Amino acid sequence: MKPVKVGVCGLGTVGSGTVNVLRRNAEEITRRTGRPIIVEQIGARRDNPDCDTTGINITRDIFDVVNNPEIDVVVELIGGYDIARELVLKAIENGKHVVTANKALIAVHGNEIFAAAREQGVVVAYEAAVAGGIPVIKGIREGLTANKINWLAGIINGTGNYIMTQMRDYGRDFADVLQEAQELGYAEADPTFDVEGIDAAHKLTILSSVAFGIPLQFDKAYTEGISKITPLDIEQADELGYIIKHLGIARRTDKGVELRVHPTLIPKDRLIANVHGVLNAVMVQGDAVGPTMYYGPGAGAEPTASSVIADIVDVARTMNTEYGERVPPLAFTEESLDEDSGILPMEDVETAYYLRLHAVDRPGVLARVASILSEKGISIEAIIQKEDKESEMVPIILLTHNAQEKLMNEAIREIESLVDICSEVVRIRVESLD
């Protein structure tokens, strides 16, 4: 069969990884695909010393690539929102299939991009946008087609998981680990996207759409970062049988879809609680299959390239197929996407909670806290009150049963207003994931 001709836009980490792997494993890939995948052109502002581009046409203008009539598939690896959007829409307009690793682009502009792709009858594939090298989009879109998916939960930001792992293993502070991670190149100079959960929310938005058949709704995602987590909370969680992970959680409920990224206590014996360092994992619970999990490297040049190339091969296999016989971009056919299924405001979400308060060590404090919770209908599962002979202040740790976030917010405000409570109440959500 005829070779598939690819144009790669962007020659950073993932771009060079993609070109390198396509070259190194050309024979293996052709044996699988039944036809060669040829990099016809690369568009990049500068060369990359990690990438052997011998024999490949290089242009400094990425728009040359999308306008090149020889090219079947445009691979967008420049990142960011605006130019990437323009580039991808232009490629689609020119009748080219698109493969992208850009989570921000898909989460924010995906609905528009998929509509344009449908009009032109081309494929837009984005496996690499979620959890790097793990084929989790394929797993959900194709592997779990038979299921009504109830919920999914993922460790989908490697930097955040690296920081949480270091904090737990060595009792270190967040700021300290972050600084080291930046020095080692694991974290960006501006770490906001990673540690504040925005990157995870991009990926979670995409996962929720392919799981539940709803349009992409990034602006409705609740996002909370890990910068306020302390070694003390990690230690207390451990004593209670939990590990704290920064999770993206999407759940289908009668009232709407939960879409939330926040630090979460999960029982230590859950498999996902044992996913450490920069690795990623996504649990998906379907009504027929039960719990499944997909694990692997969530970032890096070659892991991400692995997914980019898998997408290119998928495109090669379906470019001659009728549009309606291809896997729909968001797993469900466009006309069946559930436009009415709203994202539940965080205030309406129900979950269990870990609370940590610092109180003056006087009789009656705990009783007053318990009574506030009880008035809101929040029941307590466990209490740890620590002795501290050095100080008049004692930390009190509470685990609650499920409660509505709105009522918990009210309870926390009332607790904080008690005279014997000396600082803000630390609140971390708890999920059993069973």
Place this chain on the structure above:
Amino acid sequence: MKPVKVGVCGLGTVGSGTVNVLRRNAEEITRRTGRPIIVEQIGARRDNPDCDTTGINITRDIFDVVNNPEIDVVVELIGGYDIARELVLKAIENGKHVVTANKALIAVHGNEIFAAAREQGVVVAYEAAVAGGIPVIKGIREGLTANKINWLAGIINGTGNYIMTQMRDYGRDFADVLQEAQELGYAEADPTFDVEGIDAAHKLTILSSVAFGIPLQFDKAYTEGISKITPLDIEQADELGYIIKHLGIARRTDKGVELRVHPTLIPKDRLIANVHGVLNAVMVQGDAVGPTMYYGPGAGAEPTASSVIADIVDVARTMNTEYGERVPPLAFTEESLDEDSGILPMEDVETAYYLRLHAVDRPGVLARVASILSEKGISIEAIIQKEDKESEMVPIILLTHNAQEKLMNEAIREIESLVDICSEVVRIRVESLD
């Protein structure tokens, strides 16, 4: 689009699960597939009270189904070798696509079946044959296309993993747990296929073909069961930082492909070491992606149905596609399958070992054992010698570095011939999985 008409052969656990899930999730599945999946006919010797077959044509002769001109896809869920083979070959001859959950059939007769399917231009899909509901065949065949896969290792028999987990958690004997598992219906009356590793070897054979692009070679797989594992070994492994799992391992080496099922010590901190009970997991290591893992229920009515239906939907999407543009049955195009890449005989495999011996508590025993190993070039990583005040016999535990199986066999024979060694040497292989 036109509905896809399915004929289900076999109405046991998986057959009834498939019919039930297709009915319950019909709307969800149609929203994904873009066309309904209709069960046109069921062939089964008897009805199943767990399955609502209202409105479905039922025949007692499964061959009616493969001869029914209305049917597009035959779903083979009768199990076993001979009749299943005949049924599937007849279906192919009649131009029907086939979906099967039958690991024995694919492992033993797959090469013949895929050749026939190619001739007729039909699809034979078998996701449900390996690891039940986990989309691991899809993960390897399509998700990891970019990779040269180096090795894979899986817990691919739920019954065996349940037994090993119970033995470890409660210090119970193999025979005791097996009997209970049989009473609970987790293990068959004749447990040979599960506990002796034959079922796992079927699945491993299939995994190795899709990972490395080699023909199915079940007869070359090395198979060792778990019936000789004792609570003492599990405890000793634990002390050394390991868990014993019954693993299927396939590895590409310069000398050939390793294909082996046996109890294995793996470091406790590996994610797969934390896969307990009836659950399954497969680790796959690709040169670009690194380590990945796929986890979930490896058996059961609806988990297996989940994979069967995912295959039916895949068939629906590619039945109008040219043969060469479909995913090849064994991941690599037929003409590129590596017929010469032999399976390495077990004697040539290199791995690390755990050895347990019982010796008379006399000076010099350990020195003689160490010198036998040293003469074979086998170096020792750790030794535990237990005190036992009650007995003159002491257990000695050894961990070795990598050694060739053949040399280890020789060393064990020599050790067993020492006068101070009182029983057979227990030998369990050790894998680091990194």
